[in-house]
């Protein structure tokens with residue numbers, strides 16, 4: 001099942017086709033594809049080129065995968081049991097410029113994961129990011145240093161069939177993707193006033 005974005009204007013096919021499934025095939029992800037995902041993340045932009053992102057990779061059924069699974073909120077764990085790859089995205093909170101908290105580290109890690117997501121689409125894979133996990137527990141399990149935040153868990157693999165999901169999740173899987181209108185998010189003049197380029 002594809003879930004193309006119903007866009008107001010045509011956009012590139014990767015951004016159009018990326019979406020976050022919950023049904024994944026019980027099929028391993030090839031190692032040569034995995035490294036490309038991290039390579040795409042690596043070449044993302046970051047404030048001051050600090051590259052605060054770090055990733056912890058779990059490949060089912062290795063111990064890292066089991067540990068990441070154990071940190072997921074129940075509502076996420078239920079659809080992750082067969083996901084072939086689980087990743088934790090971490091970020092260095094400290095700026096090397098002045099030793100203070102970087103204002104950008106979360107922004108930068110999110111951007112790197114966005115690059116990873118589009119590369120995944122390019123490779124026929126899907127990414128599903130999750131904030132529903134126990135970041136503190138993940139930090140303990142993987143001995144993440146204090147100056148790093150564990151920001152998101154990421155499910156990755158080949159998309160499966162909605163029928164394999166519990167009924168409530170199946171319905172969500174089948175829903176159209178929706179977004180706010182451009183007029184609600186692109187401003188000119190002042191905040192809240194839609195820019196002239198949008199209808």
Ligand SMILES: Cc1cc2nc3c(=O)[nH]c(=O)nc-3n(C[C@H](O)[C@H](O)[C@H](O)COP(=O)(O)O)c2cc1C
Nearest residue numbers: 018019020021022076128129130131132133152177
């Ligand atoms: C930071 C972040 C946290 C998210 N947390 C969860 C989560 O815990 N569980 C979940 O099922 N989806 C989660 N999502 C997925 C979003 O619900 C999804 O991206 C959004 O509904 C848009 O759908 P799309 O990615 O298919 O376009 C998260 C996404 C992001 C970026």
